[in-house]
Amino acid sequence: MSETVSDKIAAAPAIAAFARRDRLRAYEALPWLAAIAAYFLFPTYLPLGAQILATTLFALSVDLILGYAGIVTLGHAASFGVGAYTAGILAVRGWGEPVTGLLAAAIVAGLVGLLSGLLILRTRGLTLLMQTLVIAVLLYEAANKATSLTGGADGLQGMQVWPVFGIFTFDLFGATAYLYALTALFVAWLIVRRIVYSSFGRSLTGIRENMLRMQAIGAPVYVRMVVIYAVSAALAGVAGAVIAQTTQFVSLTSLGLDRSGTILVMLIIGGVGRLYGAFIGVPLYMIAQDQFSQIDPVYWFFWIGLFMVLLVSFAPGGVLGSLARLTQRWRR
Amino acid sequence: MTDIPAALETEKLSLNFGALHVANAIDFRLDPGARHALIGPNGAGKTTFVNLVAGRLTPTSGRILLDGLPITHLPQDTRVKKGLVRTFQINALFRDLSLLENVTLAISERVGIASNMWRSAGSHRAVIAEAYALLEDLGLADDALRSVRELAYGRQRLAELAVALALKPKVLLLDEPAAGVPSGESGVIIAMIERLPADITLLIIEHDMDLVFRIAKRITVLLRGRILVEGTPAEISENAEVREVYLGERTPT
Numbered sequence: 151m152s153e154t155v156s157d158k159i160a161a162a163p164a165i166a167a168f169a170r171r172d173r174l175r176a177y178e179a180l181p182w183l184a185a186i187a188a189y190f191l192f193p194t195y196l197p198l199g200a201q202i203l204a205t206t207l208f209a210l211s212v213d214l215i216l217g218y219a220g221i222v223t224l225g226h227a228a229s230f231g232v233g234a235y236t237a238g239i240l241a242v243r244g245w246g247e248p249v250t251g252l253l254a255a256a257i258v259a260g261l262v263g264l265l266s267g268l269l270i271l272r273t274r275g276l277t278l279l280m281q282t283l284v285i286a287v288l289l290y291e292a293a294n295k296a297t298s299l300t301g302g303a304d305g306l307q308g309m310q311v312w313p314v315f316g317i318f319t320f321d322l323f324g325a326t327a328y329l330y331a332l333t334a335l336f337v338a339w340l341i342v343r344r345i346v347y348s349s350f351g352r353s354l355t356g357i358r359e360n361m362l363r364m365q366a367i368g369a370p371v372y373v374r375m376v377v378i379y380a381v382s383a384a385l386a387g388v389a390g391a392v393i394a395q396t397t398q399f400v401s402l403t404s405l406g407l408d409r410s411g412t413i414l415v416m417l418i419i420g421g422v423g424r425l426y427g428a429f430i431g432v433p434l435y436m437i438a439q440d441q442f443s444q445i446d447p448v449y450w451f452f453w454i455g456l457f458m459v460l461l462v463s464f465a466p467g468g469v470l471g472s473l474a475r476l477t478q479r480w481r482r
Numbered sequence: 483m484t485d486i487p488a489a490l491e492t493e494k495l496s497l498n499f500g501a502l503h504v505a506n507a508i509d510f511r512l513d514p515g516a517r518h519a520l521i522g523p524n525g526a527g528k529t530t531f532v533n534l535v536a537g538r539l540t541p542t543s544g545r546i547l548l549d550g551l552p553i554t555h556l557p558q559d560t561r562v563k564k565g566l567v568r569t570f571q572i573n574a575l576f577r578d579l580s581l582l583e584n585v586t587l588a589i590s591e592r593v594g595i596a597s598n599m600w601r602s603a604g605s606h607r608a609v610i611a612e613a614y615a616l617l618e619d620l621g622l623a624d625d626a627l628r629s630v631r632e633l634a635y636g637r638q639r640l641a642e643l644a645v646a647l648a649l650k651p652k653v654l655l656l657d658e659p660a661a662g663v664p665s666g667e668s669g670v671i672i673a674m675i676e677r678l679p680a681d682i683t684l685l686i687i688e689h690d691m692d693l694v695f696r697i698a699k700r701i702t703v704l705l706r707g708r709i710l711v712e713g714t715p716a717e718i719s720e721n722a723e724v725r726e727v728y729l730g731e732r733t734p735t
Contacts, residue, residue, distance in 0.1 A: 165614050168582055168627065169604040349590045349606065350599040356587045359576040366536070366574065367588040367649060368562030369596060377599075 172347035181429040185332055196324035202436045203331035204392040207338050209417045209428035211385035214342055217423025218351060219378050220358030221271070222279050224410050225286030226386055228266070231405030233259040233387025235293065235300055238400035241309040248314050248395050252334065255391030256384040263383020267376040283407070290405040305401035309394070320396060327396035334392050338385050345381070346425060354378055419461060421470030430469045487550030489514045489683040490535065490566070490653050495544035497534060504530045505541065506707040512653065512683055519686045519698035523727065527707040528687045529571060532655050536568040537561045548653065565652030571661050573638050575630045581641055582626040585613040588648035613648065620644050620674065636667045643674060653683045660690045672696055
């Protein structure tokens, strides 16, 4: 059997290429090289850099459900915020060890994602979109009212985050924060990449492309969606925790609709369902935001808006989508 | 005959929307290895029947048995795992994925690797090789790496069958396999259905009478959610009632 199998594959090189889609390509080193280069080139921008890296992790978690499983969500800040508050509350209550804080955030956010997923993923389309929104609003209000735990509208203050591994103190210049966020992003990327190229990941693509057919080939679609929703929530929770720990502050905005909306915008700018959309869209958006707000502190949001309109009109599919179309044209 | 459990059986299967009976106490039996056709005018409830049996719709009352065991309330994916597979009247494929991927997805579900989040899909070489072999067998290997979207419509209909066959069905429900295919080209599809292994039990829902009379050994005529008559092709073509409501439109007398 194994002989005939390898014969078949040897006989059809195209099939071998199909089987090796998951191999690492050279360009996949680019984001990491760029991130390391940025560390040395822009030492005064490291706090912003750490935010960008953590937000990229957040966008990556959204891509996993939106780009691969096709679950449109307007409430992913719920998971992000739950993670941020988990790490934050731990650090306020006397456990400031950052790495276990991230793990705790992943577990709590993952559980909240699992429960809400079980609840809402029976529905589809606009109903589902509304449900994701409702969950986020509920959590926002809960955090707003539970002032003794979360600090309510004043935000969670007094976080004491210990040095990473007991060695690297979070400094004022953001060097530790930057490398910490980079490491978290890298680990998350390894996990997401693994999932995306697994048989499970391919089945998610199937669900996105044609849910009806997935059911007809015997896929437990609901279970798959709940699982990936929980995984994505856990990753979003880590992103929230990284930002909480590196800024030593958590505010209600971490659960806000604004955040759910902007993360979608950033991901769409980069390109949805391409694994690297987050790595392009988030830096692009956040750097543009930073620059526009310096040049034009009053109307910077207008420029962001204009930029978005142009991008959506002339480059549907985001930066990566347009790149893919260009290379296809090139080959023909 | 009755001591062998039917491959598929329905007992008083009914689906009502208020006063509208889309399926009205359907007693239907499919013997193992059958080549059975379900025909009837538009709106007779043929596709509804397939949706009920496959598990996309839940019946108001009645039972469905697969191999003598009740499956009435099992979810669709469990029925597929038990060997009850359907195709769609309108292509329901993963249009932006390659043909090979379409079939690989189905095989991955069948062999149970599709819930594996860690191992690379590409490392399951045997699954990919099986998918490719199936495409070769059906004469589709040349298009293996094309996306379904790029294929001619007739080829897409064959792909629809390929995805179903990848699941190694025991009972295969073919919902208008030749729908939308120009009559000159339906021969390829008929030939493929004729070549299916004899142990696959077939139920074909079809409008194309050529196809029905070429393949079916028994025919059931459905009218307004109810079985009008069942018999051999000869009996059906002779039946006055059937001629009146259905074939009558086609036979000039």
